[in-house]
Amino acid sequence: MTTLPQAVQIPGAKHLHSGKVRDLYELGSGDLLMVASDRMSAFDWILETPIPDKGKVLTAMSLWWFEQLDVPNHIISTDVPAEVAGRAVVCEKLEIFQVECIARGYLSGTGLLDYNATGEVCGIPLRAGLVEGSRLDEPIFTPATKAQLGEHDENVSYDAVVATVGADIAGRLRDLTMELYARAHAMAEQHGIILADTKFEFGARADGTIVLADEVLTPDSSRFWPVAEWAPGKPQPSYDKQIVRDWLQFESGWDRKSGEAPPPLSDEVVERTRSAYIDAYERLTGRTFSV
Incomplete structure (x- = not known):
């Protein structure tokens, strides 16, 4: 790294x-x-x-x-x-739960890789025939490990979350994640954006209150797709860091399995990514971004 x-x-x-x-x-x-x-x-x-x-x-x-x-x-x-x-x-200082709380309403990224390999995502069976960008019959909770810097987050089952934080906290984290995803998805859709998936992080106060922490619903922690261009079966246009991922994988010549650091981003990719992030912000909030 x-x-x-x-x-x-x-x-x-x-x-x-x-x-x-x-x-x-x-x-x-x-x-x-x-x-x-x-x-x-x-x-x-x-x-x-x-x-x-x-x-x-x-x-x-x-x-x-x-x-x-x-x-x-x-x-x-x-x-x-x-x-x-x-x-x-x-x-605030919080006791951060060592779980990445991810909600998925559509199939992409590591969820798609898991589904193609096993027919499941985080131990949740999904119906046959789904493809890149498919909308799931209902959103699912697909937690991941909270990896150390330089290590890989890994999708895990709900039982693994229970083993990490206990059954009561696991249930509350899952329910809160899915509630927030449903609300945010509906809000984003009103602005012409599909919230395909997102990651939340939570912590606890000394009195046990569960608190939403870190960043929330940004292009770094979410997949944002334009509603008008959504077409399952292929990579989706996006307002997020997928622009960078796609360039690295398919255009830069970098071999992800080589162990070598990725190359510098091209000026064109930098500008497209910056513009996509700002566009997502302005579409969702109705505000103009100013430096």
């Missing part, structure tokens, strides 16, 4: 951790500062080429969704240091 660039130095903030996209700091108040960088990741690599303004789009879109979804979330304030203005939030 490409080495992470050095995190921004922020006076009065202690750098705690850097992930594929986000940098986490502790403030003097004890709260956390979560900063969204312009880094792009794909296939468990952090790519050499950033996408300009990506972190600001992700932050703005997450904040909009947090406003729409009537559930507890981790946001405390958007009053952040000038060094990270527009791309950071002050948030």
Whole structure:
């Protein structure tokens, strides 16, 4: 995996951790500062080429969704240091559940790979004859492991979630994931966008309250497809990072199995990806993105 660039130095903030996209700091108040960088990741690599303004789009879109979804979330304030203005939030410290909570309403990505191999996704049998982009008879909960940086997330069964967090918490995470997906899917469809799948992360407060955390319903954590162009049986046009994945797999000449780092992104792919992220934000929110 490409080495992470050095995190921004922020006076009065202690750098705690850097992930594929986000940098986490502790403030003097004890709260956390979560900063969204312009880094792009794909296939468990952090790519050499950033996408300009990506972190600001992700932050703005997450904040909009947090406003729409009537559930507890981790946001405390958007009053952040000038060094990270527009791309950071002050948030609560939580006990994060070590589960990627994924909802799928359509078949694509690793879900499609699992289905083609076994006829199932995360242990859930699906009917025969589904293809790339097929709408499922009903959305399904398809959790994954929460891998360490540089390692692969892996789809797991619901029983594995129960073994990780206990039956009560597993049930609450599944139900909340599916409820949020249904609401967000309906909202996105009103704006001409299919929310094919998405990933949520949750944590717990000291009193046991389950809280929606991290980013939410962004082009990094979701598949967004234009309703008017949806056509099962082939890769779908998208407003998300699939643009980068497809270029790496089919146009760049990179061999994913080689163990070598992906090549730098072309200027054209960078601009198409930036434009797609901004387009998704503006279509969903009705707001104009400004740097």
